[in-house]
Amino acid sequence: MTGAEAANALFVATILTYAAAMFAYALEYAFDKRASKAVGEKELVAAGNAVIDRGTSADSADSGAESAPITPSAARGAGRIGLVLTFLGTAALAASIITRVVYTGRWPWGNMFEYTVGVALAGMVTWLVLVSRGTVPRRLGLFATFAVTMVLGTSVRVYTEAGPLVPALDSYWIIIHVTAAIAASGILLIGCVFAILHLIKRRYDRQVSDGKPIRFPLNIAERLPDATALERLTFKIHVFAFPLLTFGIFAGSVWAHFAWGRYWNWDPKEVWAFIAWVVYAAYLHARVSGKSMKANAPWIAILGYAVMIFNLTAVNLVFDGLHSYSGV
Amino acid sequence: MSTTEAKPRPTGPNNPGPRKSRPLKRLKSFGRRWWHQLTSMRTALLLLLALALAAIPGSTFPQRSVSPTDVDGYYTEHPDLAPFLDKLWAFDVYTSPWFSAIYLLLMVSLVGCIIPRLRVHLKALRAAPPQAPKRMEILPYHRSLAAGANQGRARAVLKQRRWRHVVREDDDGTVTVAAEKGYLRESGNLLFHTSIIFILVGVAVGSLFSWYGNRILSEGAASGFCNNLQQYDDYGLGAYVDETDLPRFCLQLDSFKAEFTDGGPTAYDAQVSYENEDETGSYNLRVNHPLSFDGTDVFLIGHGYTAVVTYTDRYGNTQTARQPFLAMDAALNSEGAFKFPDANYNPDTGEVDQDAETGFDAILVPTYDDSTQMLIGSEPELNNPVLALTAYQGNLGLADGQPESVYSINEDQIASGNLDQLNDEVEVIGVGDTMELEDGSSLSFDAVEQYAVLQVRHDPGGPIVLAGAVILLTALLPTLAVRRRRYWIRWNPDGTVETAGLGRNDFDGLDEECDELTALIAPDFEPPGQTESDADEPIGSKS
Numbered sequence: 001m002t003g004a005e006a007a008n009a010l011f012v013a014t015i016l017t018y019a020a021a022m023f024a025y026a027l028e029y030a031f032d033k034r035a036s037k038a039v040g041e042k043e044l045v046a047a048g049n050a051v052i053d054r055g056t057s058a059d060s061a062d063s064g065a066e067s068a069p070i071t072p073s074a075a076r077g078a079g080r081i082g083l084v085l086t087f088l089g090t091a092a093l094a095a096s097i098i099t100r101v102v103y104t105g106r107w108p109w110g111n112m113f114e115y116t117v118g119v120a121l122a123g124m125v126t127w128l129v130l131v132s133r134g135t136v137p138r139r140l141g142l143f144a145t146f147a148v149t150m151v152l153g154t155s156v157r158v159y160t161e162a163g164p165l166v167p168a169l170d171s172y173w174i175i176i177h178v179t180a181a182i183a184a185s186g187i188l189l190i191g192c193v194f195a196i197l198h199l200i201k202r203r204y205d206r207q208v209s210d211g212k213p214i215r216f217p218l219n220i221a222e223r224l225p226d227a228t229a230l231e232r233l234t235f236k237i238h239v240f241a242f243p244l245l246t247f248g249i250f251a252g253s254v255w256a257h258f259a260w261g262r263y264w265n266w267d268p269k270e271v272w273a274f275i276a277w278v279v280y281a282a283y284l285h286a287r288v289s290g291k292s293m294k295a296n297a298p299w300i301a302i303l304g305y306a307v308m309i310f311n312l313t314a315v316n317l318v319f320d321g322l323h324s325y326s327g328v
Numbered sequence: 329m330s331t332t333e334a335k336p337r338p339t340g341p342n343n344p345g346p347r348k349s350r351p352l353k354r355l356k357s358f359g360r361r362w363w364h365q366l367t368s369m370r371t372a373l374l375l376l377l378a379l380a381l382a383a384i385p386g387s388t389f390p391q392r393s394v395s396p397t398d399v400d401g402y403y404t405e406h407p408d409l410a411p412f413l414d415k416l417w418a419f420d421v422y423t424s425p426w427f428s429a430i431y432l433l434l435m436v437s438l439v440g441c442i443i444p445r446l447r448v449h450l451k452a453l454r455a456a457p458p459q460a461p462k463r464m465e466i467l468p469y470h471r472s473l474a475a476g477a478n479q480g481r482a483r484a485v486l487k488q489r490r491w492r493h494v495v496r497e498d499d500d501g502t503v504t505v506a507a508e509k510g511y512l513r514e515s516g517n518l519l520f521h522t523s524i525i526f527i528l529v530g531v532a533v534g535s536l537f538s539w540y541g542n543r544i545l546s547e548g549a550a551s552g553f554c555n556n557l558q559q560y561d562d563y564g565l566g567a568y569v570d571e572t573d574l575p576r577f578c579l580q581l582d583s584f585k586a587e588f589t590d591g592g593p594t595a596y597d598a599q600v601s602y603e604n605e606d607e608t609g610s611y612n613l614r615v616n617h618p619l620s621f622d623g624t625d626v627f628l629i630g631h632g633y634t635a636v637v638t639y640t641d642r643y644g645n646t647q648t649a650r651q652p653f654l655a656m657d658a659a660l661n662s663e664g665a666f667k668f669p670d671a672n673y674n675p676d677t678g679e680v681d682q683d684a685e686t687g688f689d690a691i692l693v694p695t696y697d698d699s700t701q702m703l704i705g706s707e708p709e710l711n712n713p714v715l716a717l718t719a720y721q722g723n724l725g726l727a728d729g730q731p732e733s734v735y736s737i738n739e740d741q742i743a744s745g746n747l748d749q750l751n752d753e754v755e756v757i758g759v760g761d762t763m764e765l766e767d768g769s770s771l772s773f774d775a776v777e778q779y780a781v782l783q784v785r786h787d788p789g790g791p792i793v794l795a796g797a798v799i800l801l802t803a804l805l806p807t808l809a810v811r812r813r814r815y816w817i818r819w820n821p822d823g824t825v826e827t828a829g830l831g832r833n834d835f836d837g838l839d840e841e842c843d844e845l846t847a848l849i850a851p852d853f854e855p856p857g858q859t860e861s862d863a864d865e866p867i868g869s870k871s
Contacts, residue, residue, distance in 0.1 A: 164589045167596050171616040232834070239808045246804060250797050258616045261540070261627035261783040263790060266394055266422055271387040275380045282376040284808075288834075289369035300377075307380075319387060 003103025004161070010096035011117070011152075017089030018149045021082045025142035028079030029223055032072045032139060079138045083131065086141055090124045093152075097121065109178035110165050112316050116155035118178075119312075120148045122186020126237075130190070135233065137225060140197070147193050158317075173255035180248030184241050185308055188280075191237035192305035195298040197221075198230035231298065235287055238301060242280055249273050260322060269323035272311035279304040366433070367440030375434040382430050386421035389413065393422065396562075435525060442521045449514045456494035457508035460816035460828060467816075469829030469842045477825045477850035479503065482817055485848045491815065501821040508814045513833065516806030523803060527796035534789025536568045544652045545581045546634045546779040551650070552580030552601075555784065575624055575786075577604035584778040586631055588709050592658070598628050598780045613780075623786055630781030633662055635692050635715060636774040641671040642684075642767045652779045653692045654735050660708040662692045665736050669726050672769070685724045687737045687747070688771060691716040696756070703756065713776045716754040717763055722747035811835045815842055817849060825850070 070078075097117060101108045108114050127144040130136045165174075204221035207214055214222070224230065252273070257263040264270060283304055286297040315323070365371055390398030399419045403410040417424030464470055479495070486493040486507045493507035541560030545551060553559040555578070557571050565571065579602050587595040598613040604621055611619045619626040632655050638648045653662030665687060672684035695707040696714040703716055725732070725741040732738055741747040755763050762772040812832040819825055827849075829842035843855035 164592065164594045167593055167615040170595065173616070232836075235834075243801070243804050243808065247801060250801055253797075254794075255616075257790070258618060258627075261618070261625065261629055261785050262787075263793065266386055266391055268387040271383055275383050278376050278380040278383075282373050282380070285369060285373050285376065289373060293370060293373065315387070321387075 003099055007096045007099040007103070010092050010099060014089045014093040014096060015149060015152050017085050017092060018145045018152070021085035021089060022142060022145040022149065024078045024082030024085060025139055025145060027070065028075045028082065029139040029142045029220075031070050031075035032079065079141075082141055082145075083138055086124065086128065086145060090121065090128060093117070093121050093124070104164075106165055107174050107178075109174055109182065110169060111160045112158045112312070113155050113160045115178065115182060116151060116158065116312070118182035119185040119189065120151040120155065122183045123151065123189040124148050124186075126187045126190045139223065140225075143193050143197060144190060147189055151189065154313075168259045171255065171259065173251060173258070177248060177251040177255050180244055180251055184245035184248050185312070187237060187241040187244065188305055188308060191234055191241060192302055194230055194234040194237060195301040195305075197224055198227055198234055198298050199302075200224065201227040201230055234298060234301060238280065238283060242284060245277060245280065249277060256322075265322060267323055268315045268319035268321040269311065272307060272315050276304055276307040276311060279307055363440065366437050369441075372434065372437045372441065375430060375437060379430050379434060382427050383421070385418055389418045389421070391421060392419050431528075435528065438521055438524065442518055445514070446518055449511075449518060452514075453511060457492055457506040457814060459496060460504050460506060460818060464816065464818065464826050464828040467828040467830050469827075469839050471827050471843070471846055471853075471856075473825040473827065473846070473850050473853055476852070477817060477819070477846075479505070479819070482849045485845065486815075489845070502818060504816060504818040506814070506816050508812075510810045510812035510832070512806040513810035513812045516803040516810065519803035520800055520807050523796045523800040526799065527793050530789040530792030530794075530796055532789070533792055534566070534787045536566045538785070538787035538789060539563070539565045539569045539574065540783060540785040540787075542629070543782050543784070544632070544779050545579070545782055546650055546652060547581050547584055547777045549580055551779075552578060554578040560784075575604065575621065577602055577621060577624075579626065579782070581780055582610065584631060584780050586708075586778065588707075593708065596628060596631055596780070598631075600626075600780075602626075613782075623788065625785055627783045627785065628780055629783045632779055632781070633660065633692055633694065633710070633713075634777040634779045635664065635666075635690065636777060637666055637688075637715075638772050638774055639666070639668050639671055639686065639769065640772070641668070641673070641686070641769045642681075643672065643675060645671070645673065647671065648774070650777070651734075653690075656691075657704075658708065659704075659706050660694050661704045662694075663690070663735055664692065665689050665734065666771070667724055667726065667734075667737070669724050672767075683722045683748075684767070685722065685726075686765075686769065687720045687724050689718045689720070689737045691754075692776070694776075696758075703754070710776055712758070714756050714758050715773050716756050717751075717771065718754050719750040719763070719765055719771070720747045721750060721765075721767070811838075813838060813841070815845055817846070 097108050097114075100114070104110075109118060124144070127136075127141065127148075131138055131141065200218065200221045201224040204214065204218050204224070205227055207218060249270075252270070253263040256265060256270075279300060283297055283300040286293045286300050288294075315321070390402050392399050402419070413419065417426070421427055461467065482505050483493065483495065486505065489509075491507035491509045492511070493505055496504045496506065498504075541555075541557065541563035543553060543560050545553065555574050555576060557563050557565075557574070579600055582599040582601055584599070585595075585597045586593055587597070596615055599610065600613050600619065601610045602608065602619070602621075613619050613626065613628045615628055618628075632653055634650050634652045636648065636650050638646050640646045647668060649666050649668070651664050651666055653664035655662045667685075667687045669685045670680055671686050672681045673679070674681050691703065693703060693705045693714050693716065695705040695709060695711040696703070697705060697712070705712075720737055720742065723741060723746040725738040725746065737747065742749065750765055757763050757773050759773050759775060762770050764770045814830045814832065815827070816829075817825065817827045827842065827846045829838055831838045843853075847853045847855060
């Protein structure tokens with residue numbers, strides 16, 4: 001097996017492992033009844049009080065699960081398996097990238113495929129850190145593995161044989177600039193997931209307090225943590241990622257000075273990075289400017305990630321600019 | 329304005345009251361209202377989003393500041409739409425009035441926001457932490473201590489933990505220690521926003537005082553050039569730069585080497601010699617490794633091939649041309665032209681023969697594969713370079729003073745019949761071969777050399793922007809990471825002790841930190857177990 005084949009095999013293994021983890025998380029999410037304690041306390045939710053699901057309520061909730069196909073404790077076991085699979089998949093993904101490094105003999109951020117894979121890794125590592133610190137409940141891994149598997153699936157569409165780099169990329173700045181961009185994109189991916197979950201939960205809460213029926217897909221929000229807590233976590237993740245994004249743009253413009261002779265060229269990639277930065281700056285401002293603005297903030301965060309995705313896909317594939325390299 | 333009140337009041341049934349002062353007052357309140365509106369966070373937010381939106385056209389339309397040739401191309405492709413778009417500054421988005429209006433408004437809003445905040449912050453930096461509210465239990469963190477707390481200990485703990493604090497004693501015997509920490513957050517915040525203005529100033533200085541020139545430089549001493557505008561293929565001068573201000577130096581390309589792997593370039597390596605006022609030297613110029621003279625940088629931004637040909641005219645006179653070719657694709661198949669307007673100089677008449685100006689349109693193929701029917705090669709290396717030539721004789725149209733491309737023969741002259749095409753099918757010749765023309769003249773293909781595209785640039789705004797960006801990044805971290813919070817401990821006259829805490833921004837862990845402080849001050853203090861405040865809880869269960 002050549003290095004390229006080994007890297008690709010590990011890549012496929014990652015996707016399969018994440019898919020299995022997603023399934024395991026889905027079991028825990030659906031059947032670990034203690035997570036749905038909040039449902040029994042509609043009045044509390046309606047009164048605007050935050051309801052946090054806690055492990056202490058497990059025993060009381062277990063009894064209500066007689067109609068479920070698997071028991072809550074089995075569901076929690078599935079969740080534990082899911083977490084182990086997530087760690088394994090992430091290790092395989094890292095190994096795949098390292099294998100690529102070994103046989104190309106260069107830093108692995110040379111084309112769009114490699115970049116996207118890096119974003120997936122950064123997103124998953126972010127997630128695992130959050131779970132390990134106990135910041136987020138394990139069962140939400142369902143959404144994280146889903147988002148990351150989507151990213152990996154997209155990367156396959158732009159798969160490029162690993163080859164040598166064009167001269168402009170032959171610089172240690174590729175380590176600094178692209179790594180910062182990848183890390184920021186990966187962390188913001190998880191931030192965007194939480195922004196979406198918050199909006200779903202918020203809508204669910206409003207439906208409940210209005211006494212309106214809950215239909216699919218809103219009913220999945222039943223097991224989500226408290227909307228306020230989701231919003232705060234969304235904010236914290238963005239606060240962490242914003243300086244990284246800023247640093248990535250800064251490092252890029254220092255590199256642009258050396259490689260292209262100008263620190264800022266209004267190249268399409270730069271234009272859209274600027275737009276993303278401004279949108280995220282708007283998010284951070286919206287978060288601290290009063291109630292009605294704060295309510296819109298998650299939408300701005302999602303808009304920010306839409307810009308990031310546009311900058312990665314459309315700008316690479318459609319626009320012609322200095323960031324266009326051979327292939328994609 | 330109260331002074332206007334002193335003016336005599338106009339009388340009359342329709343003129344009650346101080347008419348004259350009202351418009352002024354109204355104008356003032358109108359102005360104040362708009363100023364408040366402009367400097368409000370909501371407006372800043374809308375301006376930010378407007379700025380993001382306004383930047384988009386700059387990526388969808390070619391920009392003059394980036395590539396004027398692309399703008400010309402757009403004009404050719406969309407002759408009807410382009411002039412209209414141009415009126416809307418679609419090709420100069422980032423200097424357009426509407427884009428400028430948005431960012432200038434944003435800057436005004438920013439200044440209007442930071443100046444009052446700066447005033448408040450400077451005052452707070454010098455002032456003692458504020459007094460606790462009378463009813464401390466309304467604060468987010470509040471404990472009534474059963475155990476005793478020592479005043480001296482409170483001060484020692486707060487000092488050791490670098491809290492700014494003050495002890496206040498009321499007449500009724502109440503003693504309060506007020507403490508505050510995290511001033512760096514606001515300092516960073518103000519510095520961050522100021523640095524944006526700083527960066528903008530750097531950009532403005534750059535656009536006024538910078539200059540650049542691009543130059544295609546072939547190998548060899550004969551092609552060397554000195555730094556003045558006539559020597560550049562294209563250039564740009566800032567508004568306040570005079571061409572006589574350019575520093576004096578000369579450059580020549582000693583050798584150029586491009587390395588390719590699997591048909592793609594992997595390294596460009598230019599050896600250049602330079603000479604400025606007091607030194608001469610040589611430099612290995614590569615992508616990412618510019619050559620710097622004081623304040624001026626020379627960048628290697630591209631490369632290509634130069635074809636060397638010799639034209640022997642019908643009278644046996646020869647002239648050699650070194651013509652850089654423009655790459656058309658990644659495999660460096662390149663186009664160019666050779667023009668000999670003063671060939672065929674008749675020694676008998678003393679004039680150039682009528683309609684005997686000679687020119688060639690040419691395509692340079694670095695690796696020609698003669699086993700296929702394809703002229704265009706697929707590799708950029710010089711494995712089998714050929715020239716594909718079409719010869720023209722007649723009037724090249726160079727005398728009319730119109731600027732024209734050196735990379736192609738003037739098509740208008742061909743269309744108008746002033747230039748005759750001599751061969752219907754392109755003639756492909758390799759290095760050392762010769763193309764014979766009907767009139768006895770000939771063109772021989774001597775060699776292929778390489779050229780480098782150099783950009784010489786001086787931007788005095790660059791260091792300002794860099795400094796601004798470094799400040800921005802440095803200030804951003806405390807702006808986002810530092811927590812500003814207050815802590816109070818009060819000894820009431822009735823002997824009870826209370827502590828309270830307040831987070832001045834939204835963050836987790838206030839209760840924990842305050843409990844820790846309280847425990848240090850009152851060693852017997854037992855923090856209550858799990859608090860009911862949701863802010864301090866992880867959002868889910870750990871299992």
